[in-house]
Amino acid sequence: MEESPRHVTHLLHPDHPLVYQYHEASFVCSVCRITGDGLRYRCDRCNFELHEHCARCPSTISFHMHPQHLLTLHARPGTARLCRVCRVHVGGMVYQCRTCGFDLHPLCSLVRPQPAGERRANRGGGWSGFLRSVALMLFMHDVFD
Numbered sequence: 001m002e003e004s005p006r007h008v009t010h011l012l013h014p015d016h017p018l019v020y021q022y023h024e025a026s027f028v029c030s031v032c033r034i035t036g037d038g039l040r041y042r043c044d045r046c047n048f049e050l051h052e053h054c055a056r057c058p059s060t061i062s063f064h065m066h067p068q069h070l071l072t073l074h075a076r077p078g079t080a081r082l083c084r085v086c087r088v089h090v091g092g093m094v095y096q097c098r099t100c101g102f103d104l105h106p107l108c109s110l111v112r113p114q115p116a117g118e119r120r121a122n123r124g125g126g127w128s129g130f131l132r133s134v135a136l137m138l139f140m141h142d143v144f145d
Protein backbone atom coordinates (compact mmCIF):
# COMPACT_ATOMS: atom_id res chain seq x y z
CA MET A 1 0.00 0.00 0.00
CA GLU A 2 1.35 3.43 -0.87
CA GLU A 3 2.13 5.85 1.91
CA SER A 4 -0.49 8.39 2.97
CA PRO A 5 0.32 11.96 1.99
CA ARG A 6 0.24 14.44 4.87
CA HIS A 7 -2.16 16.76 3.06
CA VAL A 8 -5.00 16.10 0.66
CA THR A 9 -7.79 18.19 -0.76
CA HIS A 10 -11.22 16.64 -0.98
CA LEU A 11 -14.03 17.31 -3.43
CA LEU A 12 -16.45 17.99 -0.57
CA HIS A 13 -14.05 20.38 1.14
CA PRO A 14 -12.12 22.14 -1.61
CA ASP A 15 -11.22 25.33 0.29
CA HIS A 16 -8.74 23.97 2.84
CA PRO A 17 -6.20 21.18 2.72
CA LEU A 18 -6.93 18.27 5.07
CA VAL A 19 -4.10 17.23 7.36
CA TYR A 20 -3.33 13.61 8.19
CA GLN A 21 -3.17 13.26 11.96
CA TYR A 22 -3.80 11.01 14.92
CA HIS A 23 -6.29 11.62 17.73
CA GLU A 24 -7.52 9.07 20.20
CA ALA A 25 -11.00 10.57 20.32
CA SER A 26 -13.51 9.07 17.95
CA PHE A 27 -15.11 11.16 15.23
CA VAL A 28 -17.98 11.02 12.80
CA CYS A 29 -16.67 11.02 9.26
CA SER A 30 -17.93 14.16 7.51
CA VAL A 31 -18.18 12.24 4.29
CA CYS A 32 -19.74 8.85 5.00
CA ARG A 33 -21.25 9.54 8.47
CA ILE A 34 -19.70 6.41 9.95
CA THR A 35 -17.69 6.81 13.16
CA GLY A 36 -13.98 6.20 13.25
CA ASP A 37 -11.01 6.84 15.52
CA GLY A 38 -7.25 7.13 15.43
CA LEU A 39 -5.75 8.29 12.16
CA ARG A 40 -7.84 10.62 10.06
CA TYR A 41 -7.71 13.56 7.71
CA ARG A 42 -8.88 16.74 9.39
CA CYS A 43 -9.46 20.45 8.72
CA ASP A 44 -8.98 22.17 12.08
CA ARG A 45 -10.69 25.35 10.98
CA CYS A 46 -13.95 23.64 10.06
CA ASN A 47 -13.91 20.52 12.23
CA PHE A 48 -14.14 18.57 9.01
CA GLU A 49 -12.81 15.05 9.63
CA LEU A 50 -12.83 11.97 7.54
CA HIS A 51 -11.50 8.44 7.25
CA GLU A 52 -8.26 8.00 5.41
CA HIS A 53 -10.10 5.85 2.92
CA CYS A 54 -12.85 8.43 2.41
CA ALA A 55 -10.23 11.09 1.71
CA ARG A 56 -8.53 9.07 -0.95
CA CYS A 57 -11.09 6.71 -2.47
CA PRO A 58 -11.26 6.79 -6.29
CA SER A 59 -14.23 8.31 -8.11
CA THR A 60 -15.17 5.03 -9.79
CA ILE A 61 -14.65 1.44 -8.67
CA SER A 62 -15.67 -2.01 -9.75
CA PHE A 63 -17.04 -4.10 -6.91
CA HIS A 64 -17.27 -7.86 -6.61
CA MET A 65 -20.92 -7.83 -5.53
CA HIS A 66 -21.90 -5.81 -8.59
CA PRO A 67 -19.40 -6.70 -11.31
CA GLN A 68 -21.60 -5.79 -14.28
CA HIS A 69 -21.28 -2.00 -13.85
CA LEU A 70 -18.80 0.46 -12.43
CA LEU A 71 -19.88 2.25 -9.27
CA THR A 72 -19.52 6.03 -9.24
CA LEU A 73 -18.77 8.15 -6.19
CA HIS A 74 -21.49 10.69 -5.37
CA ALA A 75 -21.42 13.34 -2.67
CA ARG A 76 -24.89 12.41 -1.42
CA PRO A 77 -27.37 9.65 -2.01
CA GLY A 78 -30.31 10.90 -4.06
CA THR A 79 -32.83 9.43 -1.64
CA ALA A 80 -32.53 7.52 1.63
CA ARG A 81 -30.92 4.20 0.83
CA LEU A 82 -29.30 1.16 2.40
CA CYS A 83 -25.78 -0.02 1.76
CA ARG A 84 -25.87 -3.41 0.06
CA VAL A 85 -23.00 -4.72 2.14
CA CYS A 86 -23.79 -3.71 5.73
CA ARG A 87 -27.51 -2.85 5.33
CA VAL A 88 -26.97 0.40 7.22
CA HIS A 89 -28.47 3.66 5.98
CA VAL A 90 -26.20 5.62 3.66
CA GLY A 91 -26.23 9.22 4.90
CA GLY A 92 -23.23 10.69 3.17
CA MET A 93 -20.87 10.04 0.33
CA VAL A 94 -21.84 6.89 -1.53
CA TYR A 95 -20.82 4.65 -4.39
CA GLN A 96 -23.80 4.11 -6.63
CA CYS A 97 -24.87 2.31 -9.74
CA ARG A 98 -27.82 4.46 -10.65
CA THR A 99 -28.90 2.08 -13.36
CA CYS A 100 -29.56 -0.66 -10.83
CA GLY A 101 -30.02 1.30 -7.59
CA PHE A 102 -26.96 -0.34 -6.04
CA ASP A 103 -25.52 1.67 -3.10
CA LEU A 104 -22.38 1.18 -1.08
CA HIS A 105 -20.51 3.00 1.69
CA PRO A 106 -16.98 3.96 0.63
CA LEU A 107 -15.68 1.95 3.59
CA CYS A 108 -17.73 -1.07 2.62
CA SER A 109 -16.10 -1.04 -0.80
CA LEU A 110 -13.06 -2.41 1.06
CA VAL A 111 -14.92 -5.56 2.00
CA ARG A 112 -13.49 -8.46 0.05
CA PRO A 113 -15.31 -11.62 -0.89
CA GLN A 114 -14.74 -14.10 1.95
CA PRO A 115 -15.06 -17.80 1.31
CA ALA A 116 -16.94 -19.56 4.11
CA GLY A 117 -14.62 -20.84 6.81
CA GLU A 118 -12.04 -18.12 6.35
CA ARG A 119 -13.82 -15.47 8.38
CA ARG A 120 -12.03 -16.30 11.61
CA ALA A 121 -8.68 -17.10 10.12
CA ASN A 122 -6.02 -14.56 10.81
CA ARG A 123 -4.49 -14.22 7.39
CA GLY A 124 -1.77 -11.82 8.54
CA GLY A 125 -1.77 -8.60 6.54
CA GLY A 126 -4.63 -7.64 4.29
CA TRP A 127 -7.11 -6.35 6.82
CA SER A 128 -5.59 -3.84 9.20
CA GLY A 129 -6.83 -3.52 12.76
CA PHE A 130 -8.64 -0.40 11.71
CA LEU A 131 -10.65 -2.12 9.04
CA ARG A 132 -11.37 -5.04 11.33
CA SER A 133 -12.81 -2.64 13.89
CA VAL A 134 -14.90 -0.96 11.20
CA ALA A 135 -16.21 -4.31 10.07
CA LEU A 136 -16.99 -5.25 13.67
CA MET A 137 -18.70 -1.92 14.28
CA LEU A 138 -20.83 -2.33 11.17
CA PHE A 139 -21.65 -5.88 12.17
CA MET A 140 -22.73 -4.79 15.66
CA HIS A 141 -24.74 -1.96 14.21
CA ASP A 142 -26.48 -4.48 12.03
CA VAL A 143 -27.26 -6.75 14.95
CA PHE A 144 -28.48 -4.16 17.43
CA ASP A 145 -30.09 -1.60 15.19
Ligand SMILES: [Zn+2]
Binds near residue numbers: 030031033034051
Ligand atom coordinates in the same frame (compact mmCIF):
# COMPACT_ATOMS: atom_id res chain seq x y z
ZN1 LIG B 1 -15.72 7.95 6.01
Ligand SMILES: [Zn+2]
Binds near residue numbers: 044045046048
Ligand atom coordinates in the same frame (compact mmCIF):
# COMPACT_ATOMS: atom_id res chain seq x y z
ZN1 LIG C 1 -11.89 23.68 6.27
Ligand SMILES: [Zn+2]
Binds near residue numbers: 083108
Ligand atom coordinates in the same frame (compact mmCIF):
# COMPACT_ATOMS: atom_id res chain seq x y z
ZN1 LIG D 1 -22.02 -0.19 4.24
Ligand SMILES: [Zn+2]
Binds near residue numbers: 098099100101
Ligand atom coordinates in the same frame (compact mmCIF):
# COMPACT_ATOMS: atom_id res chain seq x y z
ZN1 LIG E 1 -25.61 -1.72 -12.08
